[in-house]
Amino acid sequence: MALYQEQQLKVYNSLSGEKEVFVPIHNGKVGMYVCGPTVYNYVHLGNCRTFISFDLVFRYLKHLGYQVRYVRNITDVGHMVDDADEGEDKIAKRARIEQIEPMEIVQKYTVNFHNILKQFNNLPPSIEPTATGHIIEQIAIIQGIIDNGFAYEVNGSVYFDVEKYNKEHHYGILSGRKIEDLLSNTRDLDGQSDKRNPLDFALWKNAESQHIMRWPSPWGDGFPGWHLECTAMSTKYLGNHFDIHGGGMDLKFPHHECEIAQNEACTGNTPVNVWMHANMLTLNGKKMAKSTGNNILPNELFSGENAILSKAFAPAVVRFFMLQAHYRSVLDFSDEAILASERGFNRLMEAVKHSSELPVSAQSTVDIQGWRQQCYDAMNDDFNSPILISHLFEGVRLVNVIKEGKEQINAEDLALFTSLLHAFAFDVLGLESTNIMAANNDKLEGVVSMLIQMRNEARANKDFAMSDHIRDELAKLNIQLKDGKEGTSFSL
Numbered sequence: 022m023a024l025y026q027e028q029q030l031k032v033y034n035s036l037s038g039e040k041e042v043f044v045p046i047h048n049g050k051v052g053m054y055v056c057g058p059t060v061y062n063y064v065h066l067g068n069c070r071t072f073i074s075f076d077l078v079f080r081y082l083k084h085l086g087y088q089v090r091y092v093r094n095i096t097d098v099g100h101m102v103d104d105a106d107e108g109e110d111k112i113a114k115r116a117r118i119e120q121i122e123p124m125e126i127v128q129k130y131t132v133n134f135h136n137i138l139k140q141f142n143n144l145p146p147s148i149e150p151t152a153t154g155h156i157i158e159q160i161a162i163i164q165g166i167i168d169n170g171f172a173y174e175v176n177g178s179v180y181f182d183v184e185k186y187n188k189e190h191h192y193g194i195l196s197g198r199k200i201e202d203l204l205s206n207t208r209d210l211d212g213q214s215d216k217r218n219p220l221d222f223a224l225w226k227n228a229e230s231q232h233i234m235r236w237p238s239p240w241g242d243g244f245p246g247w248h249l250e251c252t253a254m255s256t257k258y259l260g261n262h263f264d265i266h267g268g269g270m271d272l273k274f275p276h277h278e279c280e281i282a283q284n285e286a287c288t289g290n291t292p293v294n295v296w297m298h299a300n301m302l303t304l305n306g307k308k309m310a311k312s313t314g315n316n317i318l319p320n321e322l323f324s325g326e327n328a329i330l331s332k333a334f335a336p337a338v339v340r341f342f343m344l345q346a347h348y349r350s351v352l353d354f355s356d357e358a359i360l361a362s363e364r365g366f367n368r369l370m371e372a373v374k375h376s377s378e379l380p381v382s383a384q385s386t387v388d389i390q391g392w393r394q395q396c397y398d399a400m401n402d403d404f405n406s407p408i409l410i411s412h413l414f415e416g417v418r419l420v421n422v423i424k425e426g427k428e429q430i431n432a433e434d435l436a437l438f439t440s441l442l443h444a445f446a447f448d449v450l451g452l453e454s455t456n457i458m459a460a461n462n463d464k465l466e467g468v469v470s471m472l473i474q475m476r477n478e479a480r481a482n483k484d485f486a487m488s489d490h491i492r493d494e495l496a497k498l499n500i501q502l503k504d505g506k507e508g509t510s511f512s513l
């Protein structure tokens with residue numbers, strides 16, 4: 022029996038505003054789409070929080086035994102400065118500033134994004150499609166929306182007709198915004214735009230002659246609107262109706278609202294069962310953002326090179342800090358808060374490491390089954406990682422009292438206890454033990470020192486073939502030996 026048949030997962034659905042029992046559309050399988058980054062700059066810690074939140078969701082669904090298809094896109098065209106429909110494309114602007122090709126910008130920051138998420142021990146998604154790789158699919162959806170009468174073409178651009186759509190559907194269903202309020206808050210565009218109504222949004226934009234990122238379309242050369250790519254890529258890989266769509270809270274409106282509208286206008290159906298929104302990481306009480314400069318880069322944390330930090334922090338500690346807050350709560354970053362997390366993380370790792378060495382008794386005086394269910398209950402309650410972590414600290418307490426002989430555990434319970442501590446800490450929370458990494462490094466240094474000693478013995482015996490062989494083989498592994506006055510040293 023799969024774990025998901027035994028455990029009842031509830032997920033908060035932004036669409037209903039309630040926690041709902043999670044039932045996938047296809048038995049045992051989950052389709053999940055999460056909006057990925059716009060790759061025009063280094064990913065900041067706030068972005069990482071959202072991707073770590075959904076990594077937790079992905080990991081827990083997998084842990085429950087679901088077969089998950091996790092699609093997370095790369096936005097490499099069509100996202101305009103200020104999230105607007107007019108003005109410059111974020112990537113094209115960056116390319117102009119750095120004086121390189123837009124696709125060089127995309128490559129540079131995609132590599133950075135992958136590298137950082139790997140350090141945070143995020144699992145890669147099942148599919149990572151790019152907006153530029155799905156222009157044909159986007160054009161087909163625009164055509165479908167035009168054919169259904171919910172979009173119009175003006176001067177080579179195509180706009181979504183929000184008022185017309187709202188007559189038959191509900192624009193604002195996700196965000197709770199009302200079209201009248203939106204209209205009264207919108208400045209008239211004074212004829213600067215081709216839109217019939219300021220609420221309308223671009224599906225396709227005509228490219229002016231100097232615009233580099235452009236594709237042919239039935240409406241002339243241009244490029245797709247930002248909201249459209251997610252509609253195209255989610256439905257291409259997950260179907261017109263799928264289980265979970267996620268993203269940061271700031272994407273709920275207009276991005277996700279427009280995604281729903283595009284889907285319904287094209288297919289007549291609502292695309293997603295559960296909408297999930299991860300809350301923001303703040304710094305000094307304000308949202309971390311690329312545009313305002315109020316942010317920290319992950320590498321600054323890993324190196325300690327930022328004036329607000331007292332020291333460097335391992336990626337696993339940063340991840341633990343994030344998971345100590347529920348994904349739907351705002352989390353404020355500070356040096357004191359992450360220092361406290363580091364102490365907790367070390368205590369937890371120490372206990373996990375030593376749990377298997379605990380003394381075994383004939384009888385248990387501790388209730389491991391009860392503790393197991395408390396851990397699951399926490400995660401089943403909308404992925405409540407802070408509550409799970411508090412139960413893991415109860416596990417730390419158990420390790421200590423059993424070690425001190427104040428409580429007893431039998432062999433069967435100990436095997437269960439150890440495997441659960443590992444499963445929750447490493448598989449579900451995705452914490453990589455920095456202790457384990459440090460221990461592996463110590464072992465490697467020990468092995469290289471031993472080889473240096475063998476090489477010294479070979480040289481003393483004038484067996485230069487052997488001594489060169491050792492040096493060359495180590496060099497192949499990128500371990501360089503340096504012979505100096507004080508003996509041989511090496512760098513890993």
Ligand code: AMP
Nearest residue numbers: 058059067068071268269301302308309
């Ligand atoms: P972007 O590259 O700007 O499209 O952002 C990528 C993801 O990061 C989106 O899901 C955003 O909602 C999310 N995001 C942006 N800023 C923050 C923040 N301060 N805290 C958490 N998530 C954020």
Ligand code: ZN
Nearest residue numbers: 056057251276
């Ligand atoms: Zn999106």
